[in-house]
Amino acid sequence: MAIGVKVLKRPEERVSYIRATLKGMALTFSHMFRPKWTMQYPEEKSTAEWSISPRWRGTHRMMTDEQGRSKCVACGLCPQICPANCIKLVPGEDEDGNRYPLIYEIDEFRCVFCGYCQEVCPEEAIHVGVHYENAEYSRDRFVYDLERLSSQTHPVSSLWDPTDPLGE
């Protein structure tokens, strides 16, 4: 099958390479004196032009009640819905019949940061956080246990609200 090739006749009598070069050079030179857009990252983390979205889904945070205990009741919904299977939950029960997590671990390497755990949680205990600085020196530090999840202090994500799709 023949391919249709459209040959354009270039208007060479109107094209000036040298003139275009000089114009381009004037443009690039003027750019040297325009305001810079670089954000000086470790010092400034948000500027007037850019700040992190409140709907950002980062590493998790477990909410605690007034006594400092985690709000989690070990219902098992978050490991159930987690598409990456990254949440490990072993439920326990105290003498009053209150359920609480014996083990609650999130493998942040496996996590895909979908935010379903926050959506599904009936107690508003587990949240994804507005947080992106996660550097560690070893891989096993990326399995966050209950104590670590509870001690996080960064703001939590306000997930997408279907009744307010534009966030207004």
Add this chain to the structure above:
Amino acid sequence: MTPELKGFLLLTVIKLLVVFTVTLVGVALLTLMERKVSAWMQNRRGPNRVGWAGLLQPAADGLKNFIKEETYPGEANGWLFLLAPALSFGPAMMLGSVIPWGAPFPATFDFTLPVLGQFVHTGTSPFVVANLPIGFLFVLAVSSLGVYGIALAGWSSNSKYSLLGGLRASAQMVSYEVPLGMSLIPILLLSGNVSFSAIIAEQQAGIWFVLPLFFSFFVFLVAGFAETNRLPFDMPEAESELIAGYHTEYSAMKFSMFFIAEYANIVTVCAMTATLFFGGWDIPFTSWDQTPGIAQTLATAAVMFLKTMSFVFVIMWIRWTLPRFRYDQLMALGWKFMLPLSLGYVMTIGGAVWVLEDVMGLTDPTMRGLALFGLNLILGYIVFYLIDRGVIVKGSTRPPTRAEVIG
């Protein structure tokens, strides 16, 4: 060894150390300058973390390159693979030794060292490591040696990208050697000598050669871009087509040597442009710099540095303005435009010099230069009218109509 010879050797060794050190440090700083200029032209800040305003960034890069892992491709031709960086590094380092970086300085000394004996030197000493009488012929000869390093790197890496890059480099550099050499003949016609000192002296007596020999300057600059493999002629290392061209397979310090060689070549081309067309270390509108003295040497070296650096800036500026040429366009530009232009220019200037000197008897270099400048204005109108279809002169930017585009 006579005391005079020992004095001469001592001076040469000192000048060698100074020029070599300044070249290497300057090349390191050029990598920073390149990154800074490219950042500014893209509304960025560039490296500013290591040292004050990023001034120690080259040191960090150098350290990184020293401690990086050296990789050897399994199928590479080992010895040639090792030889190639050295072959492009060596000539690049040699070139800085023949360029006069400043006015001659007074060097009169007579002292005796315990073991080495007596050192004597009288009069002035030129601010150049080797004051060769063959001048720019040496630069042309040695700079074309650099292509061996690149072609060998491409061949010995045993990788198709490297091979293509090496082939492109050799074809391009061989092609542009011709207009480069041709563009220097008019200088020879005006100065009557190929040595840099004589060319500078001639420009001090008359006017800078950029005015009477503008087309030589133009061809030299374009060919210089091609010789140093800089954009818009960076075919040998075109990232988007050939990964990194001839140095795809190189890592760590061997890669760095190609890099240093490239920047040293840029400095040489810029210093050559400044010397041949912009009066070298000459400070314009004054003859104070022509009497030897320490202050004069320092001032002229500073002026030479400024001139060279402004051409380095132009090279970086062009890099961030023009897109890369297509390979056939590159060859066509070299053989079909640059070569006829430079050849015709040699004929024109030769004829004009003959008319001016032998027929009209005009011997004053300033008057001769101005007359040639007038000739260049006429030539410029004709040449840029022909190749630019009159747009550069008339300034028409009317967009083509649909009928004209489709034909």
